[in-house]
Amino acid sequence: MQKSEQKRYFSSHLLEWYEQNKRDLPWRRHRNPYYIWVSEIMLQQTRVDTVIPYFNRFIERFPTVESLADAPEEDVLKSWEGLGYYSRARNLQHAAKQVKELHGGQIPNDREAVFALKGVGPYTAGAILSIAFNRSEPAVDGNVMRVLSRYFLIEEDIMKGSTRAHMEDLVRELIPEGRASDFNQALMELGALVCTPKSPHCLTCPVMEHCEGRLEGKEESLPMKTKAKKPRPEYRLAALIEGEGVNKGRVLIRQRPSSGLLARMWELPHVLASASSPDQGAALPEGPAMDRLAGALSEEEGLYVRPIMHFMDAEHTFSHIHWNMRVFKSKLQDAAAAFVAEQRTSYDSNREEDEREYRWIRQEDMEGYAFPNVFIKILNSYFDSH
Ligand code: SF4
Structure with missing residues (x-):
């Protein structure tokens, strides 16, 4: 033909x-x-x-x-x-x-x-x-x-x-x-x-x-395609911080920076399991993982938390990164830290460009914030079980 x-x-x-x-x-x-x-x-x-x-x-x-x-x-x-x-x-x-x-x-x-x-x-x-x-x-x-x-x-x-x-x-x-x-x-x-x-x-x-x-019998082998690179794994530790006192029943969320991955979306505070090699940390035992979470959050954003216990694991795949996330139930470390965190949950127009914004939320408040899927899953698992 x-x-x-x-x-x-x-x-x-x-x-x-x-x-x-x-x-x-x-x-x-x-x-x-x-x-x-x-x-x-x-x-x-x-x-x-x-x-x-x-x-x-x-x-x-x-x-x-x-x-x-x-x-x-x-x-x-x-x-x-x-x-x-x-x-x-x-x-x-x-x-x-x-x-x-x-x-x-x-x-x-x-x-x-x-x-x-x-x-x-x-x-x-x-x-x-x-x-x-x-x-x-x-x-x-x-x-x-x-x-x-x-x-x-x-x-x-x-x-x-x-x-x-x-x-x-x-x-x-x-x-x-x-x-x-x-x-x-x-x-x-x-x-x-x-x-x-x-x-x-x-x-x-x-x-x-x-x-x-x-x-030609090639319908299954076509199209020809060079393999896309697999997303690189990143191991992360997240803090599910439970409120106390006036914030009882609420969880602390933070907003992502205004540029980059998932810009301005909301999430639980989280850090790399290993600062030097993001693809390491899968086998980190619970104790060192909790120490790393507390240490990195205080260093990176002045958020003093006390991880209490492992809550769940979750995953999220982007085109180039695959997050493996271990989530720990946590509390804020002391009253002073709680005060700081509360202050920072109200919008402050003098806030530094890269300073994080935080909110204490209940499950019904989730409607008002845009979250990546992985955090919707974690938050719903938490609220549904409490
Ligand atoms: S389904 Fe695709 S491969 Fe099969 S006959 Fe149609 S065009 Fe060809």
């Missing part, structure tokens, strides 16, 4: 299949560019089933670009809580402000302007322009590269920029006149439902007949 014929076959059969099999997803019900944009940002590294309730709540809370641009950052992070990769939420809000200021609140139908929005890379720009505005732009992500690698038997490393560029050119050729919106969504849908990473469902695939990867 000629290449051009193989391409035509792919596009027409894929579109036909999509018409009959597309899922009813909330962002597909309108061609609202804002909805498409929010959904595409949420879908990065997150499954559709997980995204749907987040998407619905987010759109209800921030129905327009302006409402997102004008919202307190804390509210945006709270709405994102549990989805992870919080820089996506921050970038989204930053970009909403750009859209409001530079484009009067209308998402631009223009490649350069969309591409200039914070957090919008080539894939998201292509998705917005094609899905919302029906522009013939490719939207090539890992899913799409998998499908194309298999169907056209492309044995190039998909981690390479040159492979992506090749695939983008290919998609431009494949998009039928005036069908960019449906075609790109069809390609994504095939990758999500049929041409799945493991055990692709070739027998129900609408383009099986001319899929070169399958004809």
Whole structure:
């Protein structure tokens, strides 16, 4: 079969299949560019089933670009809580402000302007322009590269920029006149439902007949991909500090610095198990671990704690780090320290840039703070057991 014929076959059969099999997803019900944009940002590294309730709540809370641009950052992070990769939420809000200021609140139908929005890379720009505005732009992500690698038997490393560029050119050729919106969504849908990473469902695939990867028996081994580096382990010790006196029933949380990993989110105070080698500390016995926790918290932030007993272990994986966290129930060390900690729980405008902010909270207060998942789990385990 000629290449051009193989391409035509792919596009027409894929579109036909999509018409009959597309899922009813909330962002597909309108061609609202804002909805498409929010959904595409949420879908990065997150499954559709997980995204749907987040998407619905987010759109209800921030129905327009302006409402997102004008919202307190804390509210945006709270709405994102549990989805992870919080820089996506921050970038989204930053970009909403750009859209409001530079484009009067209308998402631009223009490649350069969309591409200039914070957090919008080539894939998201292509998705917005094609899905919302029906522009013939490719939207090539890992899913799409998998499908194309298999169907056209492309044995190039998909981690390479040159492979992506090749695939983008290919998609431009494949998009039928005036069908960019449906075609790109069809390609994504095939990758999500049929041409799945493991055990692709070739027998129900609408383009099986001319899929070169399958004809060569290579559907399972494609796409070619150099292995991503494993996240590096980091061992951490956390203090679950129980309040006393007026703070009885509460736990002390702190806010993270305003830049870097999980910026401005809330958490339990925690430290590296070993300052010199973050990947060490797994086998630290309980006594030395508690000494290290107390010593590092007093040195690093003037927080004097008395760890009492091991409470639980928890884990959290970021793209580049894997936290292994041992949590110790603790008390503040003495009345003076308690006083200091109480003072520091009220917002002080003269606070030094890098000085931590703290709060005593009960379980019902958790709603008002954005936490990384690992701390929601720890705090709920604690409050549920008391
Ligand atoms: S036939 Fe199999 S490998 Fe080829 S595109 Fe369809 S699901 Fe993927």
